[in-house]
Amino acid sequence: MNRIESWTRPNIRSLVPYSSAKDEFSGSDALFLDANENPFGTYNRYPDPQQRKLKTVLVKQSNISSKQIFIGNGSDEVIDMLLRIFCEPGIDKIGTFSPTYGMYDVSAAIHNLQVIKIPLDESFDILNADISPLISDERIKVLFLCSPNNPTGNNLNLNKMKELIESFQGIVCVDEAYIEFSEQESMANLIDRYDNLVVTRTMSKARGLAGARVGYAYANEEIIQLFNKVKPPYNISALNQNEAIRALENTDIFEVQRTTILEERRILIEQLAKNDLVEFIYPTAANFILVKVTDADGIYNSLLKRNIIVRNRSKQVPNTLRITVGTPKENQQLLKALKEIAS
Ligand SMILES: Cc1ncc(COP(=O)(O)O)c(C=O)c1O
Known part of the structure; x- marks a missing residue:
C-alpha cells in the first residue's frame, strides 16, 4: 500500500462507485434508453458525468492531463470532498493557518474534525510561523494553505509552501481561488513532483462565474480517482459545464476584466490611503483589499445605511474591513461614501 492509499479512509478505499451508462459509453449519436430520462427537450439528458469537454479546455490552457483534473460544484465542494476522502469523523484533524478562509473550519465541523490552527506570522505569511504542531501530529490528515490568502490578500511564501508539502505527512491543499490576480506562480505544475499536493481553483473569482458554481482541483491521478469515486454521479450540470467552457474560451474578455480589476485595485488603494478613516492597507495579491480602519463596526x-456592503473581518483581524474591488462606478460610490462618513 502506498502512502496515499494508507491515508485514505478504509471505507472509501473499498468503495465501489456508482457507474452510469454515460460513464461507460462516450459517443454522442447512440440511442440512449438507459437512464429513464424524458426523451424530449434540450436539457432532458443527464450531463456528461466526467465533464470531458470542459476538461479538454482546461487541459489546453494548463498543460495538465485530464486524469489529473477533478471538477467540483464550486471549490467548496472540493474542500468538503477532501475531508470525506481522507478524514475519519470524530478521530482525525485538519490543519490551517489563521486567519484564513472560513469554509475549512465549517467543513471540518460538519465532518466532526478538530482544527489545528497555526497563527500566520506578523506579515500574515507562513515564513516565520511555528509549524511544529503540524509535523508532530499524525492525526492531521489534510493541511490547507490559502494563497493568495483570504481575508488578508497576500501570497504565502512559495519556498516555505514547498518545504511544508515535503515535510507534512498528509494531503496539502493549496487553495488558489485568487491566483489569477497574483503575480506569484501557481503550484499546479508541481503535482507530478508531490504526490500529496492538491491545488484548488475556481471559476467564481477572476473567471466571473460565481453564479454557476464550478471549481476544480489539480492533483496526481490517484487522488483524482478517489474524488471521482466519491462525487455524486452528475455533480456538474450541463448548463454549468457549457458556461464554464464559454468563460474559459473567452480569453479576451477574461484579460480585459482582469486588467481592469487590477487597475481599479491600484486606484482604490491610492484613494483609500487618503481617507482619515483608514489606518493601514494590507498588501494584496487578490481582488480584494483588507483595510484597518478607525472603527470597523461603525464604518x-x-x-x-448607504446600501454598500463590505465584509467586516474584525473578528479575524481587529478593526478591519475587507473590500472587494468592484466596477469603476461601484468603487467611486464606495470612495464617495467613505469621504462622507469621514467628514
Ligand atoms: C479562498 C477561497 N477558496 C474557495 C472559495 C470558494 O469558491 P467557490 O465559489 O469555488 O466554491 C472562496 C470563496 O470566497 C475563497 O475565498
Missing part, C-alpha cells in the same frame, strides 16, 4: 454600519 461598516454607516456603509450599510
